[in-house]
Amino acid sequence: MNKFTVTITREIEADTAEEAALLLYQELARDAAPLRYLVADETKRTRTVTLDRAKADEFAAVDHTADPGNW
Numbered sequence: 001m002n003k004f005t006v007t008i009t010r011e012i013e014a015d016t017a018e019e020a021a022l023l024l025y026q027e028l029a030r031d032a033a034p035l036r037y038l039v040a041d042e043t044k045r046t047r048t049v050t051l052d053r054a055k056a057d058e059f060a061a062v063d064h065t066a067d068p069g070n071w
Contacts (some may be wrong), residue, residue: 005040033060 010027015022028034035053040046 003042007038007040008034008036009038 001023005023010024012020012023032053033056035051037049037051039047039049
């Protein structure tokens with residue numbers, strides 16, 4: 001299985017880095033998950049991935065850890 005680094009980017013105004021991280025955490029805990037991600041593969045090639053909300057919600061509702069492809 002391949003490894004990817006998945007990043008979300010938000011511009012947040014705060015007094016400290018910790019406060020900015022806490023504000024992002026608050027947003028992620030309260031609001032719907034973001035749909036736009038920056039994804040880097042093991043060779044550091046990056047691309048932007050934008051998900052469809054309905055398809056992402058459907059995918060998230062299934063336990064993919066039971067998928068033999070994940071073993």
